[in-house]
Amino acid sequence: MTTRQIRVTGAGGQGGISAALALVHSALNSGCFDASFKGTYSSRVIGGPTLGDVLISTEKKINYPCTIMGEVEFMISTANNSFQQYKDGIKNGGLSVIDPNLVYPSDNDRKLIRFIEIPIIQIAANEVGILKTQSAVVLGIAVKIISLLMDIEIDEEIALQSLIGTVRKPSQKVIDANKKAFTLGLKYAEEGYVKLLEKEKEGK
Numbered sequence: 001m002t003t004r005q006i007r008v009t010g011a012g013g014q015g016g017i018s019a020a021l022a023l024v025h026s027a028l029n030s031g032c033f034d035a036s037f038k039g040t041y042s043s044r045v046i047g048g049p050t051l052g053d054v055l056i057s058t059e060k061k062i063n064y065p066c067t068i069m070g071e072v073e074f075m076i077s078t079a080n081n082s083f084q085q086y087k088d089g090i091k092n093g094g095l096s097v098i099d100p101n102l103v104y105p106s107d108n109d110r111k112l113i114r115f116i117e118i119p120i121i122q123i124a125a126n127e128v129g130i131l132k133t134q135s136a137v138v139l140g141i142a143v144k145i146i147s148l149l150m151d152i153e154i155d156e157e158i159a160l161q162s163l164i165g166t167v168r169k170p171s172q173k174v175i176d177a178n179k180k181a182f183t184l185g186l187k188y189a190e191e192g193y194v195k196l197l198e199k200e201k202e203g204k
Contacts (some may be wrong), residue, residue, distance in 0.1 A: 004057075006012075006142065007051065009079065021162075023054050026155065029158050033060060049113050051082065069089050070088070076098075076141060077097045077099070093113045095149060098115060118199075127180075127184055130181075136185065140186040
């Protein structure tokens with residue numbers, strides 16, 4: 001499989017769209033053959049559902065820049081309304097990283113989808129101390145999971161700079177906070193993925 005399908009969902013104002021766009025930019029600048037983005041959101045509604053679909057190709061040009069229903073391999077969600085609205089796009093056995101304080105999958109969801117629970121908003125608000133860095137946490141998670149799950153290496157520094165580049169004249173405080181948030185995203189994603197594999201191994 002040369003084209004991988006990724007989905008970032010959340011609520012307006014959470015920065016998911018920014019993270020998805022930074023992911024595409026960093027994939028293109030990390031040696032991937034092609035990458036594309038298609039977003040769905042209401043610019044008028046803070047808190048309304050947002051969707052950022054990302055395709056990354058390692059070998060060929062992407063001709064259709066949309067995910068295919070039931071074939072999304074990996075989804076991040078930080079809002080329950082968007083998770084419920086877009087979860088059917090995930091393939092059976094696909095992976096979803098959710099914020100357990102904000103997303104509530106059903107028992108049936110857990111039978112069809114592999115879950116990693118990471119308190120994304122809490123990490124940004126409490127560990128970093130700036131809620132707006134949640135997009136950097138999401139980006140860090142995405143970069144690490146894509147590496148572990150899909151064997152696609154996205155340069156971490158390029159990814160971080162792609163996100164910081166969306167901020168007009170960022171102060172050193174903003175740069176440092178986003179770096180910390182991104183690093184925490186990488187850390188929590190790796191720990192969560194390892195625990196998931198251990199749990200699945202125990203269940204066999």
